[in-house]
Amino acid sequence: MNIGVDAAALGMSxxxxxxxxxxxxxxxxxxxxxELEDNQLxxxxxxxxxxxxxxxxxxxxxxxxxxxxxxISVIRFAVDDILNTTQLIDDQGNINYDRISLFSTADYGLxxxxxxxxxxxxxxxxxxxxxxxxxxxxxxSSWGFGLDAGIQFKTNNEWKFxxxxxxxxxxxxxxxxxxxEFAAIQxxxxxxxxxxxxxxxxxIPKLQVGISKKVYYHYDYSLLTSVNxxxxxxxxxxxxxxxxxxxxxxxxxxxxxxxxxxLRGGVGNFQNELQIDNNEKVSFxxxxxxxxxxxxxxxxxxxxxxGDQSIALYSNVFSLKLDFxxxx
Numbered sequence: 001m002n003i004g005v006d007a008a009a010l011g012m013s014x015x016x017x018x019x020x021x022x023x024x025x026x027x028x029x030x031x032x033x034x035e036l037e038d039n040q041l042x043x044x045x046x047x048x049x050x051x052x053x054x055x056x057x058x059x060x061x062x063x064x065x066x067x068x069x070x071x072i073s074v075i076r077f078a079v080d081d082i083l084n085t086t087q088l089i090d091d092q093g094n095i096n097y098d099r100i101s102l103f104s105t106a107d108y109g110l111x112x113x114x115x116x117x118x119x120x121x122x123x124x125x126x127x128x129x130x131x132x133x134x135x136x137x138x139x140x141s142s143w144g145f146g147l148d149a150g151i152q153f154k155t156n157n158e159w160k161f162x163x164x165x166x167x168x169x170x171x172x173x174x175x176x177x178x179x180x181e182f183a184a185i186q187x188x189x190x191x192x193x194x195x196x197x198x199x200x201x202x203x204i205p206k207l208q209v210g211i212s213k214k215v216y217y218h219y220d221y222s223l224l225t226s227v228n229x230x231x232x233x234x235x236x237x238x239x240x241x242x243x244x245x246x247x248x249x250x251x252x253x254x255x256x257x258x259x260x261x262x263l264r265g266g267v268g269n270f271q272n273e274l275q276i277d278n279n280e281k282v283s284f285x286x287x288x289x290x291x292x293x294x295x296x297x298x299x300x301x302x303x304x305x306x307g308d309q310s311i312a313l314y315s316n317v318f319s320l321k322l323d324f325x326x327x328x
Contacts, residue, residue: 005027006044006057006300008300011300012289015227017210022036022042022321026071029210031125031162034116039323040060040321041322043320045319046317048315054079057073059074061113070113071114081102081104082103084100084101085100103138107135108134109130113126123151125149128148130147139182144203146167149165159212160212160213163210166208167205175197175200176199177199223254226253228251230249230250237273248268248271249270250267250269262290262300263290267286268285270283271284286304287302289301297320301319302316302317
């Protein structure tokens with residue numbers, strides 16, 4: 001749920017909290033759904049670890065009236081066809097390859113979004129209700145639930161501000177472990193896997209604050225610049241880190257031509273990485289993207305971590321967005 005969706009947003013290093021304004025707002029800031037003028041559908045696919053893991057996303061949103069919008073989205077991140085070799089050796093110590101089976105480990109996120117315009121001009125709010133499903137073959141599975149809340153404000157001179165609080169109530173996952181499957185492998189390696197793991201998992205809140213502005217040049221050209229401040233309430237290796245919270249900035253831009261062709265770039269995920277000589281080095285994750293929109297159909301591409309500047313996951317990301325106005 002933290003990787004991100006939409007190649008257009010990922011091409012800007014995910015610095016989109018303040019200006020997101022389409023079906024993908026259900027993920028980035030549900031308040032942005034109020035900008036929809038018609039129904040929209042979005043699809044995305046990317047692969048990680050040389051295509052071993054696949055990340056897929058689909059979303060749909062529709063305005064209810066001039067003051068409210070709803071949306072739904074599904075995310076799946078999975079590694080499929082993993083070899084289960086726990087029964088490879090039988091009780092007599094013989095190797096039997098027929099005892100190898102396949103299983104998948106997959107995480108699913110189902111999000112229901114609702115956005116509403118407030119009486120204050122330019123001020124919108126939105127909320128997400130998330131259902132989390134995690135499966136590790138026949139060994140274990142879990143159910144979870146969480147809430148997000150977001151707000152956007154647009155000034156008369158086109159400055160945009162946004163705040164998104166993820167897992168505002170903390171997201172709780174309860175695991176169910178198949179004890180028979182666990183017992184079958186419990187003593188496979190002496191001294192390891194001797195006890196059942198914990199059955200509860202909690203995701204703490206995260207805060208994202210953004211500001212952006214779009215300016216036009218000679219009618220045909222536009223430049224959108226956006227800054228995000230991402231705050232996690234824990235001490236980690238973010239570039240600014242304390243015992244109370246860690247802060248990680250992100251900067252993105254989008255250059256547009258006649259609202260049809262887009263060039264995007266950004267930098268984010270600033271981390272203090274410990275080197276082999278025990279010194280620390282600040283790493284970052286640059287990104288690049290392009291997009292094309294015509295008659296309600298938008299295709300976007302993004303490549304993250306250009307030049308392998310960080311240890312973060314990188315991928316070629318493709319996404320499609322369809323505005324239902326093309327059918328009218």
